[in-house]
Amino acid sequence: MTATATKPSVNATGMMAPTGLERVEGRSDEMLLNLGPQHPATHGVLRVLMGVDGERVTRAIPHIGYLHRNHEKLDEVRTYPMCIPYTDRMDYVSGMQNELPLCLALEEMLGVEVPERAKYIRTILFELSRIASHLVWIGTYMLDLGAITPFLYAFRDREMILDIIEKTAGARLLPNYFTFGGVRRDHHPRMLEEITEFLNWLETKLHEYEALTIDAPVFQARTVGVGILDPQVALNHGVTGPNLRGSGIPWDLRKDDPYDAYPYLDFEVCVEYGLDAYSRSRARFREFFESIKIIRQAIAQCPKSGPYLPKLPRLKPAAGMERYRAVEISRGHLGIHLIADGSEKPYRSKHRSPSFCTLQALPDMFVGSKFSDAIAILGSIDIVLGEVDR
Amino acid sequence: MSAPVAKNAIKQSKRDLETANALFKVNAEARLPLERIAAPTDRHYRMRMAHQGLLNANPRKSGVLNAVIGYAALFGAAHIVLILAFQVIPALLTNGLPFPWTGFGLERNSFWFNVIYGVLSPVLAFLFVAVVALINILMLRKYLAKVQNRYGPLHNGPSGSLQTVYDALKLVSKEDYTPKMVEETIFTLAPVLVFVSAFVLMAVIPFAPGWFFANVEAGAVFIIAAGTLGSYGVLLAGWSMNNKFGLMGGMRAAAQLVSYEVPLSISLLSVCVYAGSMNLTQIVNAQSQIWFALPLFIPFVIYLIAGLAEIKMTPFDLPEAESELVAGFNTEYGGMRFGFFFVAEFAELYLLPAVLAIFFLGGWHMLPLPETWVANLLGREIQLYPFGNVHLLGYKELFVYGVDGSIWRNIFYSFWFLVKGALGVYFYMWIRATLPRFRDDQLMELCWKGLIPLALVGLMLAAFSKLVPAIGTILSVLVGGAFLVLVIRGALFPTSKTASSNVGSSSSKPSSEVHS
Numbered sequence: 001m002t003a004t005a006t007k008p009s010v011n012a013t014g015m016m017a018p019t020g021l022e023r024v025e026g027r028s029d030e031m032l033l034n035l036g037p038q039h040p041a042t043h044g045v046l047r048v049l050m051g052v053d054g055e056r057v058t059r060a061i062p063h064i065g066y067l068h069r070n071h072e073k074l075d076e077v078r079t080y081p082m083c084i085p086y087t088d089r090m091d092y093v094s095g096m097q098n099e100l101p102l103c104l105a106l107e108e109m110l111g112v113e114v115p116e117r118a119k120y121i122r123t124i125l126f127e128l129s130r131i132a133s134h135l136v137w138i139g140t141y142m143l144d145l146g147a148i149t150p151f152l153y154a155f156r157d158r159e160m161i162l163d164i165i166e167k168t169a170g171a172r173l174l175p176n177y178f179t180f181g182g183v184r185r186d187h188h189p190r191m192l193e194e195i196t197e198f199l200n201w202l203e204t205k206l207h208e209y210e211a212l213t214i215d216a217p218v219f220q221a222r223t224v225g226v227g228i229l230d231p232q233v234a235l236n237h238g239v240t241g242p243n244l245r246g247s248g249i250p251w252d253l254r255k256d257d258p259y260d261a262y263p264y265l266d267f268e269v270c271v272e273y274g275l276d277a278y279s280r281s282r283a284r285f286r287e288f289f290e291s292i293k294i295i296r297q298a299i300a301q302c303p304k305s306g307p308y309l310p311k312l313p314r315l316k317p318a319a320g321m322e323r324y325r326a327v328e329i330s331r332g333h334l335g336i337h338l339i340a341d342g343s344e345k346p347y348r349s350k351h352r353s354p355s356f357c358t359l360q361a362l363p364d365m366f367v368g369s370k371f372s373d374a375i376a377i378l379g380s381i382d383i384v385l386g387e388v389d390r
Numbered sequence: 391m392s393a394p395v396a397k398n399a400i401k402q403s404k405r406d407l408e409t410a411n412a413l414f415k416v417n418a419e420a421r422l423p424l425e426r427i428a429a430p431t432d433r434h435y436r437m438r439m440a441h442q443g444l445l446n447a448n449p450r451k452s453g454v455l456n457a458v459i460g461y462a463a464l465f466g467a468a469h470i471v472l473i474l475a476f477q478v479i480p481a482l483l484t485n486g487l488p489f490p491w492t493g494f495g496l497e498r499n500s501f502w503f504n505v506i507y508g509v510l511s512p513v514l515a516f517l518f519v520a521v522v523a524l525i526n527i528l529m530l531r532k533y534l535a536k537v538q539n540r541y542g543p544l545h546n547g548p549s550g551s552l553q554t555v556y557d558a559l560k561l562v563s564k565e566d567y568t569p570k571m572v573e574e575t576i577f578t579l580a581p582v583l584v585f586v587s588a589f590v591l592m593a594v595i596p597f598a599p600g601w602f603f604a605n606v607e608a609g610a611v612f613i614i615a616a617g618t619l620g621s622y623g624v625l626l627a628g629w630s631m632n633n634k635f636g637l638m639g640g641m642r643a644a645a646q647l648v649s650y651e652v653p654l655s656i657s658l659l660s661v662c663v664y665a666g667s668m669n670l671t672q673i674v675n676a677q678s679q680i681w682f683a684l685p686l687f688i689p690f691v692i693y694l695i696a697g698l699a700e701i702k703m704t705p706f707d708l709p710e711a712e713s714e715l716v717a718g719f720n721t722e723y724g725g726m727r728f729g730f731f732f733v734a735e736f737a738e739l740y741l742l743p744a745v746l747a748i749f750f751l752g753g754w755h756m757l758p759l760p761e762t763w764v765a766n767l768l769g770r771e772i773q774l775y776p777f778g779n780v781h782l783l784g785y786k787e788l789f790v791y792g793v794d795g796s797i798w799r800n801i802f803y804s805f806w807f808l809v810k811g812a813l814g815v816y817f818y819m820w821i822r823a824t825l826p827r828f829r830d831d832q833l834m835e836l837c838w839k840g841l842i843p844l845a846l847v848g849l850m851l852a853a854f855s856k857l858v859p860a861i862g863t864i865l866s867v868l869v870g871g872a873f874l875v876l877v878i879r880g881a882l883f884p885t886s887k888t889a890s891s892n893v894g895s896s897s898s899k900p901s902s903e904v905h906s
Binding site for chain 2: 031033039040041052054055142143144145146147148149152153156212216218219221222370371372373375
């Protein structure tokens with residue numbers, strides 16, 4: 001750290017030189033290590049260029065863009081309904097959640113009233129996707145920490161959620177189900193009962209997972225005090241979601257800027273004050289129980305019959321209209337900024353993705369930690385590279 | 391010009407239509423009713439349903455039957471190799487065969503006997519390891535799969551029994567590839583070194599009285615020394631491959647193996663102190679009265695934990711931590727070179743519980759029931775066997791039959807020895823399926839601050855127990871049990887959130903200034 005003190009900080013170094021490969025003078029013991037883009041723990045195609053001194057991380061520069069698919073530009077040459085399937089491909093672990101900001105933004109631009117039943121269906125599936133996404137997180141995180149079994153347990157349960165989504169939406173991972181004004185078709189006749197059955201099953205299993213994962217002594221030894229993310233730093237970088245709530249800031253768009261059926265539901269925002277990987281994990285794990293609570297209430301309140309899709313006006317917002325709408329997906333605030341030019345295609349659509357912002361805080365958490373800690377930190381912030389690169 | 395073409399085209403299309411109609415009719419008749427298509431006939435669909443608890447997990451066979459068949463094959467094959475190695479071949483070399491031609495007529499332990507048997511014994515040892523490995527790896531994979539809600543090998547051979555064979559064939563048939571930029575001599579030598587260090591332990595393992603390849607006087611020291619050799623192989627492998635992950639893996643392995651040698655050696659030496667011998671056969675014989683796991687409970691616990699670190703297994707699998715170092719010290723190895731590491735790993739996995747059984751669990755003795763035992767408890771004599779000096783069933787040892795020194799008796803002895811080894815392997819696999827991985831500093835902390843001081847206490851208690859058996863045993867169990875409870879409850883590590891909660895306070899990190 002003494003050598004870097006005279007040099008610009010890690011982030012500044014990364015900005016000046018795209019590769020970051022230059023060596024620091026007087027630091028012959030630093031080894032430059034490429035973590036990724038093909039590495040078991042990078043959750044996709046992230047590349048982190050790290051300087052390691054023995055086991056100690058001295059520098060870290062995340063390099064992104066290996067999965068860039070140009071979604072924002074593609075939106076400009078497609079009509080609004082054609083944009084929805086592209087949003088699925090951003091955060092492919094919880095595909096259904098990504099469709100919502102686009103739908104909400106356009107609905108608000110056109111002044112479409114969403115039927116109450118559609119609101120509840122959306123909320124139920126939105127939270128179910130959150131559970132699926134968090135299950136993937138706990139599984140892969142434990143895999144990062146060296147435990148293989150929780151991964152298989154988590155994927156067994158996620159499989160059940162995907163089956164429920166498949167029966168309703170027709171697709172498992174990229175459902176393309178939410179649409180402007182509601183949902184694309186009515187849900188599967190037994191969906192609500194199946195979800196209730198699944199939640200009963202999951203609730204019994206979650207205590208087992210808790211003992212295997214966040215309550216396990218080795219897990220706590222690996223995560224407590226590791227990867228401190230200061231709340232001010234987190235806010236500066238735009239970190240949101242459980243990562244921000246793990247740093248003690250209770251910012252949750254479901255409460256603070258509610259949409260769909262969330263205003264009618266009673267739940268609490270899971271905040272932890274430890275600032276470390278363990279707090280982030282704990283904040284995420286508690287959301288399992290909150291999501292179960294939300295879904296149970298939504299199922300009870302959901303109207304048994306009624307329209308799920310209103311009669312829509314022509315999907316042509318007036319020229320110059322613009323709208324930014326963000327929702328709280330599993331990883332934080334996923335926002336979309338739509339600008340209309342009077343045609344049936346958006347003039348500009350800008351995605352604000354949570355993992356992209358979270359990744360900016362990575363060097364702050366990495367530098368000074370052990371190499372093993374770096375993996376534990378990378379797992380704890382739960383990034384999806386499809387959404388980082390878009 | 392175009393009219394006939396058009397006519398032909400119309401004719402052709404009519405014919406196509408007829409064919410299509412005919413085909414469609416056939417298909418319509420052959421088509422299954424909708425409910426039969428929707429029924430879960432597809433195998434993978436069944437599996438998915440089974441995961442959800444909607445179907446019986448394995449509809450074809452009961453797992454218990456497979457397990458019984460598997461264990462029968464495992465112990466049967468192992469015993470055939472053992473009898474071949476320790477009875478048939480020595481008999482062939484000497485005049486021991488029950489035929490008119492009674493063998494080569496060499497004196498036992500004569501020069502030529504030793505030369506020929508010495509050349510043959512590595513082959514026989516490898517045969518034993520191979521046979522045990524082939525069956526036991528399958529059983530372990532099935533066991534791990536059961537823990538993890540999977541099926542394990544299914545498709546090759548009945549119940550996937552040929553999977554290990556295919557895996558071995560795959561490794562052998564792969565290209566023997568040496569990457570550029572590696573230190574070639576060491577790169578080639580390292581896997582062999584690792585393999586040999588694990589494999590050479592087979593030489594001194596006594597399976598039953600008289601069933602060993604070499605009766606080394608200082609067998610305990612041999613085991614410690616041979617184990618240490620492996621850390622050289624791992625370190626050299628990591629260093630020679632010119633790969634950064636490999637280098638880090640090699641360094642981690644060197645630090646870990648060298649550190650954990652210390653408590654491991656001390657715990658084995660405690661046994662030597664208590665048994666009064668370093669010869670493995672004599673150590674086992676000393677346990678005919680009581681398993682050493684009881685009076686030497688601390689060394690036993692330490693061996694359980696440090697042994698895990700010695701074979702680089704979860705939670706101490708840092709040298710090859712997949713999610714951190716890709717594959718650690720064997721990153722650049724492929725084909726049979728990797729196979730050497732793999733076989734060495736399995737041999738270690740099997741030999742570690744075997745050594746554990748020899749030193750702590752009575753070796754080949756079935757149960758720690760002494761022939762005659764009058765316990766002296768607080769000055770009162772207690773007769774353990776109310777019907778005099780007769781064992782259960784009237785035999786000298788429980789579940790061991792036959793005359794002393796006969797093949798029949800040795801088969802029973804080695805059977806119990808193998809059972810103990812197998813149970814140990816399952817114990818380690820259970821840990822592997824459950825625990826995450828430690829960090830390197832926690833690993834070192836556990837060794838230097840936890841295990842080594844405790845091992846020294848254990849050594850002192852072992853010496854004390856030799857003088858005053860009853861009090862020493864009680865002390866040992868108390869201290870060791872307390873330690874075990876502490877480990878299990880995680881009291882050595884932070885269990886509560888200790889990170890300070892300074893929410894709202896502004897950061898003083900230099901990196902945040904860039905963005906604020």
